[in-house]
Amino acid sequence: MTIFIIRRFLLTLLMLFLVGLTVFMLGHLSGDPVRLMVPDQATEADIERLRHALGLDLPLPIQFLDFIGNAVRGDLGTSLRYRQPALQLVMERMPATAELSAAAMLIALVVAIPAGIISATRRGSWIDGLTSVVSVAGQSLPAFWIGIMLIIVFAVQLRLLPAAGRGDPGSLVLPALTLGLWPMARIARVFRSSILEVLHEDYVRTAYAKGLRERVVLSRHVLRNASIPVVTVTALTFGSLLGGTIITESVFAWPGVGRLALEAINNRDFPLMQATVFVVAAIFVVINFALDLVYVWLDPRIRLT
């Protein structure tokens, strides 16, 4: 177990390094932002002076080593546009994104788990049919379109909820629903097929043969065993939700990390780009690690190996 953790940790470091290198190279390949930052009247001398002041005139390998060296000490640089520490900016936006992702996940689970159970145990029923339709729609319709449709219906027509922005609690509903639809669809489908698989296992038949009632068979034998793939999908989906927030946050003007990342890319704000990707990558890694621990709890056999 200890060796496993150490190996995982080293692999994580390597991954973060590669992530950093990729972001750095892709960002710098498309040119630096200085020309766009200065007013039209600026001369080439002005541009060079600013480039020097921002440290963008150094050779790329030196800039990259500086970046890595500082990152190791917990300093992800200073945003070129905000002129504030990049890490601090990302952390300022993290609560908004965490709130949105958690609400989206909550909506997804609250709907997907019962939908999965019912559609698996009542196969062919209208609920099963509805779940399939909603799942296909939720996974194939782009979040961008869903978001705009929700705004038109609930904000413009019904005037129930705010169209955009973060403020009163009602502002969370539409973006969370938009972001939650995709994981909802995914989890419901996975849970349904996972339950169907377990229902055909010998031990389920044995349990029924022992004369246990359906409720007991389901709760004690089926759901627990069927939930392992669901935990995996839920955790990984939660990680990718952080990426999915880029679109949702832009549509709803939600002041989170996704929108910050998009603005950083548009502005070629290198330190901020790197900081957002770093933080999101780190969270993804932590989630993966936590996932392993949950497996151990759910499936005692993993502990033995």
Add this chain to the structure above:
Amino acid sequence: MEGLTRMRNKIWAIIALTVLVAGACAAPTTSAPATPGPKLVTILQSAEIKSMDPSNAFGSHEINVQSQVFDTLAAIDPQLNQLPWLATSWTMQTPTSWQVKLRTGVKFSNGDPFTADDVVASFNYLTRKDALAAPNFQGWSSVEKVDDNTVKVTTKAPDIRFFGELTSLYVMPSKLLSSGAASLADKPVGTGPFTLTEWVKGERIVMEANPNYWKGKPKIDKVTWKAVPEASARIAALQAGQADLIVNVPPESVDLINSGASTRVDPAHSLRNITLIFDSRVKPFSDVRVRQAMNYAIDKESIIKNVLGGRGAVQATTSYEKTPNHNAEVKPYAYDVAKAKDLLTQAGYPNGFTVEFHHPTGRWIKDVEVTQAIAGMLAKVGVQTTLSTGEYTSFFNTWATGAYKGMTMIGTLNQYDADQVYQLFLYSKGRWGAYVGKDDKLDGMYESQNTELDAKKREQTLHDMESYVHDQAYWLFLYFQDDVYASNKKLKWRAPSNEKIWMLDADLS
């Protein structure tokens, strides 16, 4: 099965509760309450504000917000009138020194009186080495205090753009600049019509009317600024009554907004000219006949009507009709396919040619669609285009190095003076002048007006330059795009031609 039913019931209860709570929380928010309550205005721009420090302003969305809090020495209003502001007069004393008289009785929002010390300190702060605003003061070398209400400005050479520099000088309190300028980014202190009262980063900026403003307290009591990047979300918020003013309305939404009971579109002719810049250094555009042929081959009226929904003005020469020193005598190239073909034949291209055509995507209104329309029109005279589309930052960075061949779509803003675009795009030693190649006549005219202190003579030279560049057709002159805003019908304001939103004389009925 009972358990399942119970679980199901519980889940339905949770869902019902969530919907109820959400409904209760979402009490409709109208930003324009019935009179006589306070007058509140919510403005949605498309990008976020990063700093309130005018020395690091970037883009008109930041300048818009900062200008509510800070005043400049001189100002250009939404109708492009040039006005004295915190400076009441400026007179040239020698060709390189000016005396600037300052307004008296003006106070900063923290109570400090406005004096010459603040102007000197602000100039020094705005021109420090890593300030984005520094290049706005190319012509000035120093600002000194003469007395409390007078400063002396020394220029590097005779400065014909003196007014432009006055409009860039945002005045900040000298005490704050010397003790902690960093706090300006979050807690701005200015003499402007509004004072910042709340800033939730990424969410909203709230400002209240300055009761002691030197032009009188604004009629709007409170302005809230938010950033909503998606045009459709901005429009939805306006329709839902959650916003009073929005920017960048796409042409296809104009009818929708105008048909709303409480919403209206406010277009303004803008100074943003969209043009194609030829690489005149090499064939085929080194031949003036080819460049003229291209100008004749494009039906500008049709592009404005069919692609831009009628919102634009055909461009005849380099500057807009309201730009100082504009030459109104120059008329646009007519749409004349036969003449275009004739000129191409004379130049030795009876069957046309193939050329690169670079353009950004999503930077200017319908830029991609306009590009496609142009490519189609050029094909009719035998000119085939190889389209190269770029995301703006990398597109612009490459273009700025002079590396693009063929022709490139560029949009520029010229507001202070007709010579501004020459300085940037057409003077061979200018920032992006390389594409013209070598034109000694044009360079000579540019240099002579650049130091000409006699306004009449200088105007004549600029008029000559505008008609010369028209005839030489260094650009494929297209149009000035309209800026399209939309607002709540109750809001009284003036849609600006220079992308600058003024709230100081706005009102809500």
